[in-house]
Amino acid sequence: MKAINQNSYKKALKWIVKILKKKNIKFNILGGLAAYAYGSKRMLVDIDLAMKNKDFQKILPDVKNYIIEMPHYLNQKNWQGYYMGIKYNSIKIEVGGADGDSMLNSRTKKWQKLGDILSRKPVFKKVFGLSLPLIPKKELIAYKEKLMREVDIIDLRNIGEKNIKPQIKAIVFDIGGVMASENNLVDHYIPLCKSLKINKKKFFEIRNKYINKFAKGEKSGRKLITIFSKRLNIPYKKFLQNWIKYKRKSIKKNFELERIIRDLKKKEYRVASLSNAIDIHYKLGKEKGLYNVFNFNILSFKEGFSKPDIRIYKLLLNKLKMPAKEVIFIDDYQICLDGAKKLGINTILFRNNKQLVKDMEKLGVKTR
Numbered sequence: 001m002k003a004i005n006q007n008s009y010k011k012a013l014k015w016i017v018k019i020l021k022k023k024n025i026k027f028n029i030l031g032g033l034a035a036y037a038y039g040s041k042r043m044l045v046d047i048d049l050a051m052k053n054k055d056f057q058k059i060l061p062d063v064k065n066y067i068i069e070m071p072h073y074l075n076q077k078n079w080q081g082y083y084m085g086i087k088y089n090s091i092k093i094e095v096g097g098a099d100g101d102s103m104l105n106s107r108t109k110k111w112q113k114l115g116d117i118l119s120r121k122p123v124f125k126k127v128f129g130l131s132l133p134l135i136p137k138k139e140l141i142a143y144k145e146k147l148m149r150e151v152d153i154i155d156l157r158n159i160g161e162k163n164i165k166p167q168i169k170a171i172v173f174d175i176g177g178v179m180a181s182e183n184n185l186v187d188h189y190i191p192l193c194k195s196l197k198i199n200k201k202k203f204f205e206i207r208n209k210y211i212n213k214f215a216k217g218e219k220s221g222r223k224l225i226t227i228f229s230k231r232l233n234i235p236y237k238k239f240l241q242n243w244i245k246y247k248r249k250s251i252k253k254n255f256e257l258e259r260i261i262r263d264l265k266k267k268e269y270r271v272a273s274l275s276n277a278i279d280i281h282y283k284l285g286k287e288k289g290l291y292n293v294f295n296f297n298i299l300s301f302k303e304g305f306s307k308p309d310i311r312i313y314k315l316l317l318n319k320l321k322m323p324a325k326e327v328i329f330i331d332d333y334q335i336c337l338d339g340a341k342k343l344g345i346n347t348i349l350f351r352n353n354k355q356l357v358k359d360m361e362k363l364g365v366k367t368r
Helices: 006-022 031-037 053-066 137-147 150-158 184-195 200-215 221-232 236-250 255-266 279-287 310-320 334-341 353-362
Strands: 027-029 047-051 067-075 079-088 091-097 102-104 111-113 123-127 130-134 170-173 270-275 296-299 327-331 346-349
Touching (some): 006 047, 006 053, 006 079, 006 091, 006 130, 027 031, 031 047, 031 123, 031 130, 031 150, 053 067, 053 079, 053 091, 102 137, 137 150, 184 236, 200 221, 221 279, 236 279, 255 270, 255 353, 270 310, 296 310, 310 327, 310 334, 327 334, 334 346, 346 353
Parallel strands (some): 027 130, 047 091, 170 270, 270 296
Antiparallel strands (some): 027 047, 067 079, 079 091, 079 102, 123 130
């Protein structure tokens, strides 16, 4: 934010207020100046005020030499309404119409009518020696909570809203243990070892040595089966059939979570999955419809690196095209959350659906 001369700001404020009072024009102070009056001490940059559309013409003779934008209907990315731009003593004065303006709610992405701003009883406070009519604090907070730009977050925290939650726009889920309530140890590995009479210690020695390499896609899942087959002296086809049989049985789709995710999509959150997986497991998960609900899926074996490698979280943010503070990542392993935290991504350790909903709501997610 570019620093400006605060003495110039005071002179510009006194100049425009004097004109408005001389013309008996009803107005309200909005934006950063209103927040300043309520306690926000960030540097003041411009002057925001609202008055009746019909009153714009009344001040034209007094401000004509300082107009940078004549009164017109302005259509910006987050605000629409009647507008006039004035620059006095290098300070920009933004005059908005008090009737019929609209703003874009940053959470719902829908336009909302502001109504008649001047119909609310203003709060008078003394600022720079002037008694100014301010938009009521409660309404200023509601207004800024909908916009949630960086300056709005600063103002909200400064005027007493200490529990401002991050503006979440995307929620990312792990698959195994979250979207699929699977227990690899109980439902996959132990039944597999039992059916093929495999020594469990030897099985896990092989599994632990190679699984991460295959999750990164260095080799195919069938190559992993080949290694098991040779090391355990079990025919490849027999081992593959049993591996797939018990893995398929172990995958149980979390239907309640799928419903929660569909509701999040209706509220226009972006949803994605980020999972460590080998190719043959991905195909089984696809059979069960684990990936269908998401806007996109990131799979370790396709990308060449796996959680908690920081590169996979950077890839996620690049795909989302949004900053880390606007993203939540959900996983059932703390080590995978730690990697995301290094980039500033919000994280939730998944235990069950009920706990997940509560934790998302604590971060400001609207789940209902």
